Amino acid sequence: MVRCSIGRVRARGNRVRPCFTYAATALALVALALAPACGTIEPEVGERLSACVDADSNPAVKVSFKDQIRPIMAGKVPGPTPCGMCHSPVAGTMEGFNATGFDIRKLASVRKGGRNTSDDIIVPGKPCESAIVQKLKGTYGGARMPKGGPYWNAEQLQLMIDWIAEGASGADDE
């Protein structure tokens, strides 16, 4: 049994300690227990954006993979690192392609996914279940994409979400 006294500490015998000593110890233990959980957010993994909504944010306007998403993937839009830098079998570092087989060059190969993601890569109508969205948000496991950043901004992420919510259409060669 934990014996402690609030306010007054008995001088004689020194057997009863003030409650705050126990409280402080308990707090320190809780902090220690939580430390590894905080540690899972490593800088190289990228911030994880867990919130996700399947709904199309603008059903009146259709997103085009070729004209709006491909340019972000290809580095034609200032900011994010091009996916092709690591996910092409013929150019760049090939780091991501070698690790997973995920080939970003054509929409057909994007739809095939990689070794771990395969059919889950794009689930038409279900952006939050689509591994490509989870990788872009850092919630799939492994590194957030593009690995090392800079990552897609909220608007760019929403384009990918809306495109998949709308059925993820597009020709194989886009």
Ligand code: HEC
């Ligand atoms: C700097 C290199 C690099 C860049 C840039 C990059 N990736 Fe990756 N990617 C990797 C590596 C390495 C892996 C394997 C390790 C991992 O999943 O964390 C990977 C894995 C993936 C996977 C998982 C495939 C599987 O089946 O396991 C997907 C999906 C992915 N990347 C998508 C993208 C997208 C989309 C972009 C662009 C927005 C991108 N990556 C940019 C290096 C990169």
